[in-house]
Amino acid sequence: MAAIGAVSAFALLCLCLFAAVVVWDQTRERQAYSAPTRARPVPTRVVEQVVPISPSPTPLPPIVIEIDPEADIQTQILTAVYQKVNPSVVNITVRQPVPHKLNGEDFFTEGQGSGFVWDKQGHIVTNHHVVANASEIEVTFWNDVSVSAEIVGTDPDSDIAVIKVDVSPEELYPVELGDSDQVRVGERAIAIGNPFGYEGTLTVGIISAVGRSIPAVTGFQIPEAIQTDAAINPGNSGGPLLDARGRVIGVNAQIRSLVQANSGVGFAIPINLVKRVVPALIETGRYEHPWLGISGVTLSPSMARDLELPVERGILIIDVIPRSPAAEAGLRPGTRTVNYKGRRIEIGGDIIVQIDDQPLHNFDDLLIYLSRHTSPGQEVILTVARDGKLVEVPVTLGVRPTRIRE
Missing domain, CATH: 2.40.10.120 (Thrombin, subunit H)
Known part of the structure; x- marks a missing residue:
């Protein structure tokens, strides 16, 4: 490469903008250059x-x-x-x-x-x-x-x-x-x-x-x-x-x-x-995964409006797995079936709107919170919409079973 002193100011600027560096281990570099390409x-x-x-x-x-x-x-x-x-x-x-x-x-x-x-x-x-x-x-x-x-x-x-x-x-x-x-x-x-x-x-x-x-x-x-x-x-x-x-x-x-x-x-x-x-x-x-034991769907504002539900966002509980942490804590599943845009959905159960101090806008929010911040045996506080009120429900998480229970 030509000496920097021989390059114009514009060329120096281009060199600074486009030069890139790659770092790798010394030992690896010596061998890598001779390595054969191999709903x-x-x-x-x-x-x-x-x-x-x-x-x-x-x-x-x-x-x-x-x-x-x-x-x-x-x-x-x-x-x-x-x-x-x-x-x-x-x-x-x-x-x-x-x-x-x-x-x-x-x-x-x-x-x-x-x-x-x-x-x-x-x-x-x-x-x-x-x-x-x-x-x-x-x-x-x-x-x-x-x-x-x-x-x-x-x-x-x-x-x-x-x-x-x-x-x-x-x-x-x-x-x-x-x-x-x-x-x-x-x-x-x-x-x-x-x-x-x-x-x-x-x-x-x-x-x-x-x-x-x-x-x-x-x-x-x-x-x-x-x-x-x-x-x-x-x-x-x-x-x-x-x-x-x-x-x-x-x-x-x-x-x-x-x-x-x-x-x-x-x-x-x-x-x-x-x-x-x-x-x-x-x-x-x-590896032991924490387990709540519910099935549900994300509640959107349009769904809440069409189904006349009390909150606009959260997780609508469809079912609670028997003998799961959710069941032992008293979380309530849906009580009646409605047809919503071609899908049969159970409504009338709890709607989870918050876990500990984390608001929940969709099911992935609950999924990610449990993944990152909890472990089996840990107690979490779920805030649910129930009978027109917000209720706090403590739940002690369990160890996930090997497969989803029917």
Whole structure:
């Protein structure tokens, strides 16, 4: 690059505006350069327990790389992110036994997914649905080294699992974690994974939306999911969704598609939720979610007006699960059925308008509050509209069952 003194003031200003830096570990940089390129929501929703976050491994001293402002900046950023993160991403192959034998022999099905290195102790994060019911797990690293892995813990409600490999710490490159609360619509989104078994594939798009709720295999909901149009296909599950600095902001988990392939609507589990779940899985092998035990719908001003309800916003309780914390606290379900815009809705029950000091405008507000601020055994105060009055109802949260109770 030419000396600054030889550049005009205008060129210096352009250099300052367009220069970008990318930081990565020294050891990782040396190896990375030589690396081979390889419907409608369910009423009762997922909630999470707050768990202290384990300290991250001490990072190696970073170095700063200047990107040539005369070259294509976007390309260089993507290339640098790939070189930084690809050594952290793994291909996961699982084998599951088939229930029926053929000629007396056991048969297995094989599936693939992605994951990423969490720490120097050999813990790898992926999706629960990638490793569920696996009898054998094989992890392949970016340099084609393959090792067996064992399950440390899984959480079906957040679709997160931790597996562990026995590998020297010098050969492990933990990811850098971002902050999903800071993600904004329109920002760059980068996915690295193994779609259809093609290792080390990078795709890029934008953050299409934040704060989505997506279904878990248990029937509950996963809150605050990140929506992206970066291509996510079968095999990408469990891999990282990254920002432009190569920090993990989510774990790729689902697509919305009629053909089981990328449709431009993909979803990632937010990394801040993963930060709460993973330490518990490493320590105990499981994660206990707080449970209220209701089903309901968001009450909008137009619905309240049409149905002549006493408040304009809140959560209209449709049903209270028997023997749940909500039932024990005396929360009231709907008492009569009405037809509202083609849907049958139970009304006449409590309408939750506040939890502790947090107003609730929709079901997601309750979902997020319970996820971020509560744990099983904790008492919360629900303010409900009942018989024309606002009533405070204390509820002691329980441990969520493995599936939604009918």
